[in-house]
Amino acid sequence: AIDLLQKYDFPGNIRELENLIERSVALSNTNIILPESLALSIHKRRWIEGIKDKRFDLDEVPKGVSLDAILEEIERAYIEKALDCSNGNKNKTAGLLGLSLRSLRYRIEKLEIEK
Template sequence: INCAAFPEGLLESELFGHMRGSFTGAVNNKQGLFEIADRGSIFLDEIAEMPMALQSKLLRVIEDGTFRRVGGVTDIKVDARIISATNKNLRQLTGERLFREDLFYRLNVIPVNLPPLRERKDDIPLLIDHFLHKYGRSSVKIDNSSMHALSNHEWRGNVRELENIIERIVTLADGEVISRDILPPEILHTSEPATVNPELGTGIDLDKVLEELEKAYLLKALDTANGVKNEAAKMLNISFRSFRHRLSKYGIK
């Protein structure tokens, strides 16, 4: 369950269930996800967005293995493995009193730090294939130029941003091959060479500017060559070995 996707009252009902008549619209008793997950696992995504009141209730589940439904008077026993995820710094949030410190240490038993998508470029084609299957377009193919542009986008929104882009692409695509002309502008922008319009006297970092310019032309050459590195190297009038070294320098696949 995504803790950021529900208002506090509804999130409590989803997690812990409710009794009939406990609030307007509660016409029947309802099991919560913790009851359903008994002797199994429950995944709490965006745990940092959980309201403080519910954090206390979650802490009780972890410590005692018991909870009450909304409007209930009877404790319910549950034995479930809790897996949580967040893109925020929970340790920092505890210092700001936005997340319970005791709950943080209860959850932080086996931490797994997943690098941002821009640092896992090899995962991008696999994720694209997964999302194509998810949206019923498994027969659709991404051409080399488009795949290169997608692989080298910064993906500040990580996997969710990638999924949204793929959903948009397959919605707009008529044929079975995705080409550059259907990619959103923000994806294509990554492949465009940087424009040079220097303003001297503003503390410009020349080395950084030159690196950005070199990276932009490497990407542009790869796009123009449809991902064929030998051809891209020829376009830039450099050896294949030098071209490959420069790609490695900037983390370009």
């Protein structure tokens, strides 16, 4: 895990390192931070950066479809996938999504996601 941390080029500041370690501790099943936990967090950061690079084709914006409706569907799919990845464990799901357990529960109820 230390080797992985030393090789990672932190584009953020010390808060990024702090958040990475906190997420890794939350996701770990042991009292030792394993490289797999760190790799997941680093992978997630790169995935988010990849999304920011995506461009949407705005020539074909459908009429009558609100941004809120689109964002709601994306949020629902993302929470459902995170629940799958954590075998339904809401504490782990909240950790994966960077949410508090209370916030996750609120969103599950609001989006009517099957528990």
